[in-house]
């Protein structure tokens with residue numbers, strides 16, 4: 629018992645710990661990081677589920693705070709050994725202003741870095757995104773690429789721009805001296821489209837299908853491949869990176885890693901049907917029912933309507949020129965860098981990831997009825 633208590637010595641802070649990915653990271657740390665003494669969960673909105681975590685041997689501290697407020701971040705971080713920074717504004721639908729997206733994703737990340745330096749927190753794991761690379765504004769395909777594949781990463785949309793800037797800040801901060809004289813060790817993880825329990829966009833698409841009488845209409849050619857990764861595996865990668873950063877600082881510091889697993893390469897819509905199909909939805913058409921130019925016209929109309937209605941209400945449908953371009957551009961990764969650098973293997977097989985996601989969809993579904 630005494631040995632166990634001694635082994636529990638580390639303090640971790642997870643920003644955005646109540647979000648879709650953040651909750652999985654928090655639960656994974658509690659299950660798979662035996663050296664944890666205290667887990668701090670920092671988020672703008674705290675979930676009531678945190679209460680159930682407070683009964684174990686690890687001290688769970690919930691901190692309601694805003695990453696854009698430097699003093700709040702520094703106060704939360706004092707005495708922490710590792711910070712996993714997943715907090716972010718994920719908005720490709722025009723819900724938030726570009727300024728707000730920048731403030732949360734870029735200034736928020738800068739605040740986390742400065743807090744590390746100020747308080748002496750030596751290890752920083754940043755949740756970046758595949759969007760830092762692409763798809764780019766030219767719609768160039770990225771086919772089974774890896775971290776070293778050349779690609780023209782040019783963006784205009786506020787979300788990928790903010791993630792790219794924030795990632796750059798994190799990587800440049802690697803090696804900075806933190807309070808106490810030790811070097812900061814940072815690295816960035818780039819998930820592709822994450823799916824799994826808690827995935828709100830999947831729920832939105834499901835409800836859209838229900839409104840259309842249990843049908844979805846194919847909009848994107850089945851040949852366009854989209855990278856997807858299960859949330860449990862993304863969380864596992866964060867936990868492993870955080871664990872290995874100290875021992876492998878020279879190799880891993882300042883590095884980027886795509887998050888990958890064995891999820892199949894499919895189009896965005898065909899992949900979603902792996903879960904929506906067993907929930908009773910049908911994808912109509914083997915080819916897109918509308919030509920691309922017409923879809924783009926509808927997407928532009930949506931953007932126009934959003935702009936016109938903005939003074940009155942928030943109109944933010946799934947279809948806009950950016951999301952259409954995203955869904956219609958092949959972007960898949962094939963890499964083993966995480967395996968080579970820190971021994972990552974997916975914790976959940978594709979079959980398990982699929983089953984867990986379906987069970988979550990079905991459970992949610994029965995609650996909703």
Ligand SMILES: NC(=O)C1=CN([C@@H]2O[C@H](COP(=O)(O)OP(=O)(O)OC[C@H]3O[C@@H](n4cnc5c(N)ncnc54)[C@H](O)[C@@H]3O)[C@@H](O)[C@H]2O)C=CC1
Pocket residue numbers: 643644645646647648649650670671672673693694695696713714715716717718732736755756757758791818819820821822823
């Ligand atoms: N969902 C996806 O497919 C992907 C997400 N990512 C990245 O993963 C991270 C997590 O994304 P999700 O879990 O999907 O999003 P989410 O919206 O579910 O979670 C983000 C969390 O950050 C918190 N947050 C937002 N603004 C904050 C602020 N100012 N201060 C403190 N907390 C704040 C939110 O309350 C939320 O709990 C983000 O950084 C995102 O860019 C990367 C690739 C793919």
Ligand SMILES: C[C@H](CCCC(C)(C)O)[C@H]1CC[C@H]2[C@@H]3[C@H](O)CC4=CC(=O)CC[C@]4(C)[C@H]3CC[C@]12C
Pocket residue numbers: 718720756757758759820821822829847848896946947948950951952954955
């Ligand atoms: C909502 C899009 C699908 C719309 C289908 C249509 C056009 C028929 O209505 C989603 C297609 C691709 C998604 C994005 C992608 O998975 C990569 C992402 C990475 C992130 O870091 C955040 C989320 C996202 C931007 C994701 C968002 C939804 C799509 C645009």
